Amino acid sequence: MSSTNEPPESVHPKPHSAPDGAPATDPGHGADPAAAISQAAIEGVHNSPEFAQLRTTFRRFAFPMTAVFVVWYFLFVLLSTYAHDFMSMPFIGNVNVGLAMGLGQFVTTFLITWLYVRHANRNIDPLAAQLRTDLEGGSSHANG
Amino acid sequence: MQMGNPLLNMSIFGLFVLITLFIVVRVATRSGKSAADFYAGGRSFDGRQNGIAIAGDYLSAASFLGIAGAVAVYGYDGLLYSIGFLVAWLVALLLVAEPLRNTGKYTMADVLSFRMQQRPVRTAAATSTLAVSFFYLLAQMAGAGGLVALLLGITDKTQQGFVIALVGVLMIVYVLVGGMKGTTWVQIIKAVLLIIGAGVICIMVMLHFGFNLSALLGEAVAKSPDGVKVIQPMLQYGKDPLSFVSLSIALMFGAAGLPHVLMRFYTVPTAKEARRSVSWAIGLIGAFYLFTLILGYGAAVFVGKDAILAAPGGVNAAAPALAFHLGGEVLLGVIAGVAFATILAVVAGLTITAAASFAHDIYNSVLKDGKATPEKEVRVARITAIVIGVISIIGGVAANGQNIAFLVSLAFAIAASANLPSILYSLYWRRFNTRGSVWSIYGGLISAVGLIAFSPVVSGLKTSMFPAFNIAWFPLTNPALISVPLGFFLGWLGTVTSKEFNAAKHAEMEVRSMTGAGAEKAIAH
Numbered sequence: 001m002s003s004t005n006e007p008p009e010s011v012h013p014k015p016h017s018a019p020d021g022a023p024a025t026d027p028g029h030g031a032d033p034a035a036a037i038s039q040a041a042i043e044g045v046h047n048s049p050e051f052a053q054l055r056t057t058f059r060r061f062a063f064p065m066t067a068v069f070v071v072w073y074f075l076f077v078l079l080s081t082y083a084h085d086f087m088s089m090p091f092i093g094n095v096n097v098g099l100a101m102g103l104g105q106f107v108t109t110f111l112i113t114w115l116y117v118r119h120a121n122r123n124i125d126p127l128a129a130q131l132r133t134d135l136e137g138g139s140s141h142a143n144g
Numbered sequence: 145m146q147m148g149n150p151l152l153n154m155s156i157f158g159l160f161v162l163i164t165l166f167i168v169v170r171v172a173t174r175s176g177k178s179a180a181d182f183y184a185g186g187r188s189f190d191g192r193q194n195g196i197a198i199a200g201d202y203l204s205a206a207s208f209l210g211i212a213g214a215v216a217v218y219g220y221d222g223l224l225y226s227i228g229f230l231v232a233w234l235v236a237l238l239l240v241a242e243p244l245r246n247t248g249k250y251t252m253a254d255v256l257s258f259r260m261q262q263r264p265v266r267t268a269a270a271t272s273t274l275a276v277s278f279f280y281l282l283a284q285m286a287g288a289g290g291l292v293a294l295l296l297g298i299t300d301k302t303q304q305g306f307v308i309a310l311v312g313v314l315m316i317v318y319v320l321v322g323g324m325k326g327t328t329w330v331q332i333i334k335a336v337l338l339i340i341g342a343g344v345i346c347i348m349v350m351l352h353f354g355f356n357l358s359a360l361l362g363e364a365v366a367k368s369p370d371g372v373k374v375i376q377p378m379l380q381y382g383k384d385p386l387s388f389v390s391l392s393i394a395l396m397f398g399a400a401g402l403p404h405v406l407m408r409f410y411t412v413p414t415a416k417e418a419r420r421s422v423s424w425a426i427g428l429i430g431a432f433y434l435f436t437l438i439l440g441y442g443a444a445v446f447v448g449k450d451a452i453l454a455a456p457g458g459v460n461a462a463a464p465a466l467a468f469h470l471g472g473e474v475l476l477g478v479i480a481g482v483a484f485a486t487i488l489a490v491v492a493g494l495t496i497t498a499a500a501s502f503a504h505d506i507y508n509s510v511l512k513d514g515k516a517t518p519e520k521e522v523r524v525a526r527i528t529a530i531v532i533g534v535i536s537i538i539g540g541v542a543a544n545g546q547n548i549a550f551l552v553s554l555a556f557a558i559a560a561s562a563n564l565p566s567i568l569y570s571l572y573w574r575r576f577n578t579r580g581s582v583w584s585i586y587g588g589l590i591s592a593v594g595l596i597a598f599s600p601v602v603s604g605l606k607t608s609m610f611p612a613f614n615i616a617w618f619p620l621t622n623p624a625l626i627s628v629p630l631g632f633f634l635g636w637l638g639t640v641t642s643k644e645f646n647a648a649k650h651a652e653m654e655v656r657s658m659t660g661a662g663a664e665k666a667i668a669h
Contacts, residue, residue: 074396
C-alpha cells in the first residue's frame with residue numbers, strides 16, 4: 001500500500017446509491033419492517049444451505065482476522081511496555097524497531113480493511129442479496 | 145506566554161458557527177419530522193459522508209491537541225496511545241457495523257434487546273449509554289475551558305465558565321434544529337477542516353526535512369532534553385506499564401462499543417454503506433494519527449518540550465504553538481477555530497445519542513411499553529437534549545481543569561466493559577440470553593466505574609482528583625484489565641445459569657443481521 005490516506009473503499013468504483021426508490025415497501029414511518037416477513041420464511045432461510053454458506057463465508061474471514069489483529073496489536077503493546085531494549089534497536093536510519101512496528105500497525109490496519117471490504121463485496125454481498133430478495137418477496141430491489 | 149491574536153481566533157470560530165448554523169437551518173427546513181429523520185438523518189447519508197462524519201465524531205479535541213502534545217513531550221508513547229484508537233476500528237468493521245445496521249433502528253439497545261426481554265435489557269443498555277455519553281461529554285466540555293485558556297488568553301474561571309455555557313447552548317441549538325442530519329453536517333465540515341488543517345501543518349513541517357521521517361526523528365532527538373528516549377517507548381508510561389496495558393485494552397475494545405459511534409451506522413441506508421463508512425473512517429482517522437505523529441515531533445523540534453510545558457495549556461499547547469511558529473497568527477487562528485469546532489461537533493453527536501437512548505429506550509420502550517407515538521417520542525428526545533445540555537454545562541464548569549484524557553479513557557473503559565461483550569455475544573453467541581446480557585452490562589459498568597473510584601486517579605496522590613484523602617486500593621489508572629474480562633465472564637455466567645432461549649427470535653436476528661432483510665431503508669423526501 002503506497003498511499004496511506006486513501007480510503008481503501010475507493011478502489012471499488014461501484015455505484016452506491018441508496019435503494020430509496022422503493023416507496024411501496026418503505027417502512028420508515030412507524031411500521032415494523034419485520035412484520036412483512038413471516039416467521040416461516042425466516043425459519044426457511046435460517047435452515048437453508050445458502051444461509052449456512054453465507055454465515056460460514058463471513059465467519060471464516062472475520063473471526064480468524066480478528067484474532068490476527070488483536071494478537072498483533074497486543075504484541076506491539078506488550079513489547080513496547082516490557083521489551084524496551086528490543087524496541088529501541090535501530091532499524092532504518094533513526095526509525096527503531098518499535099517505531100517501525102508502530103507504523104506497521106497503520107499498514108496492517110489499512111490492509112485488513114481493504115482485504116475485508118474486497119472479501120465482503122465479492123463473496124458476501126451476492127449471497128446476502130439473494131437471500132434478502134427471497135425474503136422480501138422481490139418487492140424492493142437488491143442493492144449491490 | 146500568550147500566542148496569537150485572541151480576537152482573530154474568536155472571529156474564525158464565529159465564522160464556523162455562522163456557516164454551520166446556516167447549513168443546519170437549511171437542512172432542517174428541507175427534511176422531514178419523523179423519528180427516523182431526527183435520530184438517523186432519514187438514513188440518507190452515503191458511506192463516504194458517514195465515514196467523514198464518523199471521523200468528525202471520533203477525532204475529539206483530546207485526540208487532536210492531546211495526542212500531538214503527547215508525541216511532542218513524550219515521543220513514542222504518544223504514538224503508542226494513538227494506535228489503539230485506530231486499530232480498534234477493525235472490531236467495528238469486521239464484527240459490529242454491518243449486523244448492527246441490519247438489526248437495529250436507532251440505538252444500541254435495539255440490537256441488544258432484539259431477542260431478549262425488552263424491559264431489563266433496554267434499561268441496562270440505556271443506562272450504560274447514558275454513562276458513557278456523560279463521561280465523554282464531561283471531557284469535551286471541561287476541555288473547552290482549557291482551550292479557552294490556551295487560545296483566547298482567558299484564565300479567569302468565571303469567564304471560562306461563560307464560554308463553556310456558550311458551547312453548551314450552541315450544541316443544544318444544533319441538535320434541536322438540525323437533528324441527526326444537522327449534527328452530521330457539522331461533523332462533516334469539522335472533519336474536513338481538521339484533517340486539512342493538520343495536513344497543511346504536516347506538509348510545512350516535512351518541507352523542512354525533505355519529507356524524510358528519519359531526519360525529523362533525528363532532529364527531535366537532537367533538540368529534546370530527553371535525547372534518544374524521545375523515540376523509545378516508556379518515557380511517559382515507564383513507571384506504570386501495567387496501567388498502559390489496561391488502557392490499551394480499553395481502547396481496543398471500547399471504540400466499537402461507543403454508543404455515539406454505533407448510532408452513526410443508522411444514518412446510512414444499507415449494511416454495505418455501513419461498511420463503506422467504516423473503511424472511510426479508518427482511512428481518515430489513520431491518516432490523521434499519522435499527521436499527529438509528525439505534528440508532535442515537529443512541535444518538539446520547532447517549539448521545544450520546555451516551551452510547550454510552560455504554555456498555558458501545557459501539553460495541549462503543542463499543536464497550536466507549532467501552528468503559530470510556522471504560520472503566525474492566521475494559521476494559529478485557523479487551528480484554534482478548528483479546535484473549537486471539534487468540541488462543538490463531538491458534543492452535538494453525544495447529546496443526540498443520549499437523548500435518543502433516553503426517549504427511545506427508557507421513555508417509549510420501558511415506560512410506555514413501546515406505545516408512544518413517534519411524534520411524542522421525538523418530543524421527549526428534544527426535551528432530553530435540552531436537559532442533557534444544561535447538565536453538561538454545569539458538569540463542564542465543575543470539571544473544568546480536570547484531566548481530560550482520563551475522562552475519555554474512562555468512557556472507553558465503560559464502553560469496552562459494559563457494551564462490547566453484550567454486543568458480540570448477542571450477535572455471535574446463539575445461547576446468549578437476557579440474564580447474561582443484564583449481568584454483563586451492569587457488571588462491566590459497575591466494575592469499571594467502581595475500580596476507578598478506588599484508583600489513584602481519584603484519591604491518594606497529589607495529582608488525584610481528591611488529593612486530601614486516600615481510598616485508593618486499586619493500583620491501576622484504568623480499570624479495563626479487570627473490568628473487560630469481567631464483563632465477558634458475567635455475560636457467560638448469567639447465560640449458563642438461565643434456561644431462557646428464544647429460538648425463533650434468534651433465527652430472526654441471525655437472518656436479518658446477515659442478510660439485511662427487513663432493515664429500514666432510506667426515507668425519500
